[in-house]
Structures are given as structure tokens and as C-alpha cells.
Amino acid sequence: MKDVLAHISAWEKIAMALVRNNQPLQEPAPGETGASADPINGKVFEDNRSRPAADILAESQRTYSELIAMVESMSEEQLTAVLGAGQQGAEHSPPAAAVIRGNTDEHYREHTDQIERWLSKDAR
Numbered sequence: 001m002k003d004v005l006a007h008i009s010a011w012e013k014i015a016m017a018l019v020r021n022n023q024p025l026q027e028p029a030p031g032e033t034g035a036s037a038d039p040i041n042g043k044v045f046e047d048n049r050s051r052p053a054a055d056i057l058a059e060s061q062r063t064y065s066e067l068i069a070m071v072e073s074m075s076e077e078q079l080t081a082v083l084g085a086g087q088q089g090a091e092h093s094p095p096a097a098a099v100i101r102g103n104t105d106e107h108y109r110e111h112t113d114q115i116e117r118w119l120s121k122d123a124r
Contacts, residue, residue, distance in 0.1 A: 001118045002056045004111050006048035007041060009060040012067050014040075015103035019070070024084025024093040071100060 018025060048056060071079075079097040084090035094102075 001115070002051075002053040003045060003048070004114050004118075005060045006051070006056050007044055008107060008111065009056070009063045010040070010044040011103045011107055012063050015099050016067055016070055018083060018099055019074075019096045022084055022087075024087050024090035025099060067100075067104065 017023070074096070079100075080095050082090060082095055083093045083099060085093075
């Protein structure tokens with residue numbers, strides 16, 4: 001379970017950095033499954049494999065709170081603005097809200113089965 005939390009938290013951080021830095025997003029989007037995400041996911045796993053679960057849980061909670069605060073502070077215009085608009089490489093970049101959604105709600109749903117399996121084992 002700690003691996004899933006570390007993974008989700010890492011992608012939340014990536015989404016926040018992209019939005020805060022107004023970086024155009026190249027395909028595929030962060031959080032999408034596929035070979036291009038594999039090196040990042042591998043690094044996240046290696047960086048967190050020996051960390052205690054309590055530390056990862058605390059970091060996950062902090063990251064989530066930071067993400068919520070960032071979104072709440074954004075205007076509708078900021079949320080709907082294409083990341084990196086006007087910059088080279090932004091031709092296919094999505095709006096900030098899409099990057100956030102892809103690395104939160106959509107990403108959480110992607111890992112729901114893993115979390116439910118872990119919770120069911122814990123309940124036994």
C-alpha cells in the first residue's frame with residue numbers, strides 16, 4: 001500500500017509543478033500508464049522502497065493538502081488555461097484542470113482496485 005501512496009503522491013507533485021511553472025505538457029500526460037511513465041514510476045519506487053510507511057503516509061497527506069490549497073487558490077481562468085500557452089511545444093498541451101484531474105481523480109480511480117484489495121486483506 002505504501003508503494004501506491006508514494007506513486008500517487010509523486011504524480012500529484014508532478015502535476016503541481018507543471019501547473020505552478022506553467023510548463024507545456026508533452027504527450028503522454030503525467031499519470032498516464034505506458035512505457036513513457038515507467039522510468040518515473042521506477043524511480044519513485046526505488047526512492048521510496050526503504051522509507052517507513054508512516055513517513056510515506058504523512059508525506060502523502062501533506063502533498064494532498066498542498067494540492068487542494070493550490071486548486072482552491074486558482075481562478076477559473078487559471079484552471080482553464082492551457083499549460084504553457086504561447087510557448088513552444090504547447091500546441092497539444094491540455095488545460096491546467098485536465099492535468100490536475102488526470103493526476104488526482106482519474107489517477108485515484110486507476111488504483112482503486114489495488115487499494116480495495118489491500119483494505120480487504122487488512123480487514124481479515
